[in-house]
Amino acid sequence: MLTETAGDVAIAAAICSSFLEFPIPNNIAFIGEIGLGGELRAVPRMEKRVHTVAKLGYKMCVIPKSAEKSLANLGFQGMKIVGCKNLKEVINTVFKA
Numbered sequence: 001m002l003t004e005t006a007g008d009v010a011i012a013a014a015i016c017s018s019f020l021e022f023p024i025p026n027n028i029a030f031i032g033e034i035g036l037g038g039e040l041r042a043v044p045r046m047e048k049r050v051h052t053v054a055k056l057g058y059k060m061c062v063i064p065k066s067a068e069k070s071l072a073n074l075g076f077q078g079m080k081i082v083g084c085k086n087l088k089e090v091i092n093t094v095f096k097a
Contacts, residue, residue: 005033006043009062012087013094022095027059030090032067038087040064047071054079062090 002011010030017024031049033041042064043049053061054076061081063071068083084090 006031006049008032008034009040009087009090013062013090016091016095020095024094025060027057028094029053029056029058029061030063031061032064034087040066040084040086040090042067047074050074050076050079050081062093065089 007030009032012034013024013030031043031046031053033043035041040063046063046067047070050061050063050071051074058079061076061079063081063083065083065085068081071081082093084093
């Protein structure tokens with residue numbers, strides 16, 4: 001049971017991965033909350049979370065589009081920051097063939 005909403009996008013991506021029978025690449029991290037309409041929302045301490053993910057060696061981090069501008073110019077050790085507005089964009093970004 002999770003109480004932290006920052007893992008919503010990661011859980012949704014895992015469910016999509018199972019349903020589509022397409023694995024999530026090992027170097028992608030997900031941070032964000034999902035609203036009832038499927039929109040992605042920022043979570044508290046976003047900069048610190050993304051910095052931690054970069055230190056762990058991830059090459060891409062999927063975050064809410066609303067948080068992308070504030071994080072894009074911070075330079076997270078070569079990690080690509082990808083902002084998505086909703087769950088559909090996450091699926092299209094991660095599971096593109």
